[in-house]
Amino acid sequence: MEPAPGAPPGDRGAETLLGELERRVQEVVKASSWWERHGVDCAILALSLLALPAGFLCLRFENVLVFAVGITILGVCHYTLTVKGSHLATHSALTESKRWSKILMLFFVEVCTAFPAEFGKFSHVNMHHGYTNVVGLGDSSTWKLPFLNRYVYMFLAPLLIPILTPLVALERLRKVEPRAALRTLSLISLGLYSQYWLLLHASGFRSPSSALACMLLARSLLAHPYLHVNIFQHIGLPMFSLDKKPRRIHMMSLGVLNLPRLPVLDWAFGHSLISCHVEHHLFPWLSDNMCLKVKPLVSQFLRDQRLPYNEDSYWARFRLFLNHYEELMVHAPPITELVGLQ
Template sequence: MESSAPAVPSKPVRKVKVSVEAHDKDIYHYVEGLPKYQELSSQVKRIVAESTYWERFGYGLMEMGCAIPLHFVGLYLCSFESMLPFLVGFFILGSCHCVITSRAGHLAAHNALFESRRANEIARWFVVEVIGWFSDRAAVQIHIGDHHPYTNIIGLGDSATWKAPLIPRYIYMFFAPILLPVLAPLVSLKELKGQVKETASFLFWMTVGFVANVALVMRISGYQTPLNAALFLFAFRAVTALHYVHINIFQHIGLPMYTLKDRPAKLYQMSTGVLNINRNVYLDWIMGHTLVYCHIEHHLFPNLSDCMVLKIRPIVKQFMLSNGLPYHEKPYMERLNYFVDKYEELMVKAPAFTHYVGLQ
């Protein structure tokens, strides 16, 4: 409500909703002056230029590289008849799969996994399509073509694809995500509808990846039939699906939404429409800082690696707060409780949009 807002300063201002619970009450924040994205960008570019290769790519590659040998350890442990080593191996396999597909694939899509663009393209195709069984072409369009440039723009990048209004809250929040490994190829086919060549290519490489993985499971984990091995594959790939879905909805849904006509400048759009999840050692490894702890920084500078967004985080946070801009960050469990409590408003009803007023 207008009465809840502070007095309007005499000089030109921008008025934006900054409450995470924007649907509960109308909270407006008045930003004096107009800080420019270029001001922050110049500081970040200087930090990147002064960083070594290991800071920009090396440390992250070592972290993610651990997932490859650990994957084979997990397969070996799952060959034991004893329950404890099997469960440990099962958890390791699910975690490593997330590192390889979600974390590495996401960075490669932004050319932030390797220094070479070509190396990023090959890695993205391999981990997303061959290993992850999701169309590389569809993934790039959804994430790079829609989500990033149109973050929280209703109908374009508002995360509405994650909503399933017919599913009850507890089923959606705690059980439905385990179907993600099965649904991913189906979503790809839907996105590729009418693209015959791309669909054929996706089905071929997905099949190659599927057969190779089934053979690996049968060889190392000791499964006797391809069917059992395939069921085992889908099962361990669902280990981190809960976290994957939660992260994707926690960081944008419930924050201010805009229409394409009323969208603010990039700095304000990302400041108001993106949220960071507090640090967690496990999530840091399986998903990386760009997807969890430094998601605001990632949306502002999407071509930076996990290590670099972590390095620039203090600069970005200070810049936002010193210029009167919001910097949203919440603990994982707080967001989980919030979404369970407000599921009807956040995940079922159409999102309300924030009308952006002021100079552009």
């Protein structure tokens, strides 16, 4: 077992520390307007929906540049709705209404992403957030494909995500009751067929194969950073066993990493998945905009308490995974021993 670098020498009242940080964050939230709490992110998602017609219409032109603009619009909008929208919806961060939270989760996860909403929420919220970096539970191991070599995984495997997502969804539907499976299958079919129909009738594609190829191209536009971000921010950091996992504030400060702000990814994936991932894991109910607002407070608090606040660049993490792929993505991760924290 390897000791965690930067781990504090003792418990240091972990519950008290987290309680104090929560109090300070809640003060910021209460002093914020609805626009800051939910409006900014709802507006980004609404703009993405409103931009879709322009993307479909651009594909009618034979000009290569205009066609590329159309693919870019559709691709960025697709990832904004499926990644940012689904992520916020599963955490009920878009609205304070339970009814609308349920509706939005079904729309973004099932219609837009083509994945069962309840399973997506369970695997992400209950498992990944509940057991962050606990080996075998919330350690991002679902993203590991040890039978692939580093170059296939880092460069080619992301292109399969748009194809594998609905296939995995179908496999998951075998495990739910027929009524729920029928609803999910209907919503997934609605989302996929709507895009296919619009490519044929709004974009003017003459053959089903060309429309399907365009769907795959648009849905693969940001597949590489999507896969990379999912592994960069947890794998390679301290991993814990279930019986010796640390207190929540230590688990999140040690096992989560922030990437720098990247404009396209900030828009399409959201701050909580890029530059505010630590803040998101500590306070998953916050919207992307609120995570960004409390980031200076959280980072300063953790540093004042001499707790880790992990940050690294996208390219530094990319080089790390490419150079140490066998160690990080093939072999079992070592369990971190946190002396004095258990």
